[in-house]
Amino acid sequence: MYTPNESDETLVGRCLAGDQAAFEGIVVRYQRGLFNVALRLLGSYEDARDCTQTAFVKAYEHLDTFDASQRFVSWIYRILRNECLNALRARRPSEPVSLEWAAAGIPSDSLMAFERNRAVQSALLGLTADYREVIVLRHFTELSYDDIAVTLGIPVKTVKSRLYSARQRLGEVLAEWRVER
């Protein structure tokens, strides 16, 4: 059992003491954030589901290596990011990615929202992995610049400059869609 107000550190401590059920609190807390990051990085609903599950399992299995002086949120996103990069490397270049999931949660009469979602996702997939990940972590999570820097293992200044470049590139890809709108 766990309570929503228990901190990450408390839940991790309980897991390390053998209380497996405490990890459910961590999964519930981070499932939406991790899944959406994986979805935006990979573009595939199935791959995102698999990578998110595996990231949680790996986090649990390696919980004893977690450095308590760091933020847990950065650590778990780092595991997910590595898992997604592995999935991208294993993917064949010609493998098609279905973006039908981009319509999820959007009212059927809101064609514009659906098109925008799909355009953004297509544009994201057109970026290199290092540009894509910094955009996704910044715009689809609550991570701070410091957290993103720890997650990606790069300095904060590099996070900011890479984000700037990535948005410039994303803007170019989206320009056509914006003009048409």
Place this chain on the structure above:
Amino acid sequence: MNERERDEPLSFGEPDEVARMLGEVQDVDPPADLVGTVMARISSGAAARARRVEPVQFSGGKVMAKKVLWSVMGAAAAVLIVLKIAGYPPKSEGTEGTIGAAQRYQAQQISDADVKLTDAELQAFLQSDAFRKLIADKAVREALANKDVQKALSDPAIRAALASDDVRKALSDEQVRHALADERVRRALADEQIRKALANDEARKLISGDAVKKALSSEDARKAIANEQARFLLANDQVRFLLANDASHRVLTSDVMAQALAARSFADMLASPALIGMLSAPGAADMLASPALIGMLSAPGFAQALAAPGFSAAMAAADAAAGARTN
């Protein structure tokens, strides 16, 4: 253009069109069965890992995955130790005879001074910051396998001391783990100055010495250990040699000497190679054993004299002469 050169504009926020578009993109709900699937995979994880890792053949003929074996043993030991210290499970009346042997065996590992916690206390301890840090620390988990540490953990003073980063780090030192078997050392850890001193390599070495353990019974001596100069002095081979001598040991661990050591000027003086050389001479320790002499050495007036420039110059000259003889 270099990526770093483009850093500044971003510090003023992200109000551009791309950022706005990204902000309008909605989250997608995760699969409804994600939590259940993850927890099921975790539950079956040990069995899966056992199948994946290379089996190791033990002499008894049983095949077992070595990595899994150690992981399970380590985790089980840590949990059992913590629960035992906490007094779990509670003993029920009427079953003493049936588990008498097991109780005697446990009593050998954990001292009779075990502190029994109530349900609420156990919950509080398991959720405490100290416990989280304790269990997350690899060195501490390894230390938990040590009999002396297990014994020490039954002491509330030690559990409280574990909130200190210095103490947890010190636990990775074999000498400290061994020293924890001594009640005087455990009591000394209640002293904040001692806990801080444990961050120092020399202090950790010192705490494992019998002479210093004896001295730790004295509050003044504990202050002396926490004194940087005194640690420097006690790290000296010759001083430790002196401590092995009954007469000088009595002197150096006496309350009077401990008080004197707490004074920086006195410790400075004792750290002088010339004086240490002199104390090593036959009969010098007996001379030093004179309460009158110690009383004089530790008198405030004497400390003032030590601080005088003339005395410093004389000691420096004596040190130079001692150095010249050595060379």
